[in-house]
Amino acid sequence: MKILVIGPYWVGDMMMSQSLYRLLVQRHHSAQIDVMAPAWCCPLLNRMPEVSQALAMPLGHGALALGERRRLGRSLRQSGYQQALVLPNSFKSALVPFFADIPQRTGWRGEMRYGLLNDLRTLDKQAFPLMVQRYAALAFDRRTMRSAADLPTPLPWPRLMVSAAEQAQALSTFVPEATRPLIGFCPGAEFGPAKRWPHYHYAALAEALIHRGYQIALFGSAKDQAAGEAIGDALPADARGHCHNLAGQTSLEQAVALIAACRGIVSNDSGLMHVASALDRPLVALYGPSSPDFTPPLSHQARVIRLISGYHKIRQGDDEQGYHQSLIAIQTDRVLSELETLLAPQEEN
Structure with a gap:
């Protein structure tokens, strides 16, 4: 299974997202996980053994750049991704997987992302009080994931590799x-x-x-x-x-x-x-x-x-x-x- 993740923009959030990647590998042993994130995050992604490839997002955090996102998404159409997981909650973060025409596009509802995401989750903040739980829940079918109590115990925590x-x-x-x-x-x-x-x-x-x-x-x-x-x-x-x-x-x-x-x-x-x-x-x-x-x-x-x-x-x-x-x-x-x-x-x- 080949998965594209649109990663977070902040160091702390990027670290917590590794729990999701570890769960994906546990569930799909042959999974190839590529993470698109700002270039400065790539040194972190390169130390996560679950990540196959770190893709540098060429656009800044605040830039909509609709045309650039369309071109970037279309350039990924032949990459064979079966699912996209969109971790930020912004509208613009969901555009690249949409333009890439990835069949299953998963994420929390966020900023009016109807249509951009076709596996749209509605977040109950009380049910998933920790950010790491919200990321981890995206590894599972939404019908089986109603609260943090449905997550595996214990969750695999982030772990970077340094020799x-x-x-x-x-x-x-x-x-x-x-x-x-x-x-x-x-x-x-x-x-x-x-x-x-x-x-x-x-x-x-x-x-x-x-x-x-x-x-x-x-x-x-x-x-x-x-x-x-x-x-x-x-x-x-x-x-x-x-x-x-x-x-x-x-x-x-x-x-x-x-x-x-x-x-x-x-x-x-x-x-x-x-x-x-x-x-x-x-x-x-x-x-x-x-x-x-x-x-x-x-x-x-x-x-x-x-x-x-x-x-x-x-x-x-x-x-x-x-x-x-x-x-x-x-x-x-x-x-x-x-x-x-x-x-x-x-x-x-």
Whole structure:
């Protein structure tokens, strides 16, 4: 069976979609799964053994580009796809499978997609409370999938593959200090500082870990570089040489290899948090106004710290630096304690 998946646009969503691919392979052992997604997602897809081919979507997230989508769809008509699974809920995301004339086009109803999708599902958000469940449900006939209780138990969680050689190469390139084990921090987050644990808390945690014999790597995109610099600047002079600001310095592929090589990760609610979870790294995930109730880290090695309940607006923070009070209130000692508990089995070996 040959399946085209129109994949998500965000790192965290892309990671959670792997559960769907794993289910498809379990159900159809000879399935060929091709995933069309933004080019920057391809390093993630290439590390998912269930994905046969990553197809770079040449159009931007906000572009309708009807003519281009028609040409792209028609170029796929001879590819032999029997089913398309459309994961984003937008109207435009369903256009390529429609123009490709793929016989079965499956997805949630979303933005007025009648006709574009001929296997249209109506989502009951209470019945499928987690995003990973909503993706996974698309692997099954809609008549048998009325709620998350109908899904297989346990769901196969996302798992990326990174070889030991790739980890060693990344370490030698970016973190040449080989004598200290590496702890990774992911201090960035979408929507700005309101979803970020304050830089001064990260600095205090980094100082404590450095004094315990670790070194620190700060991961993120170029827009997170300033946050990384703030963490480094807040460290005492004798600790700064053991803290490496790699935000904006690595490709996503290199960052994945480095995260896989870390002894543990501390992260805000971000795409890299889900990458660390899919690499099954010991992970402390810090949540404030955003909620883990919809998109939690999917790993038994993950611990979530959140001091509030319910959903809160995340566009702005409470203090002059834009941090949310619920994240300010998470103390360094609590995070260090959770991380050390996760690291203990490794330290004993």
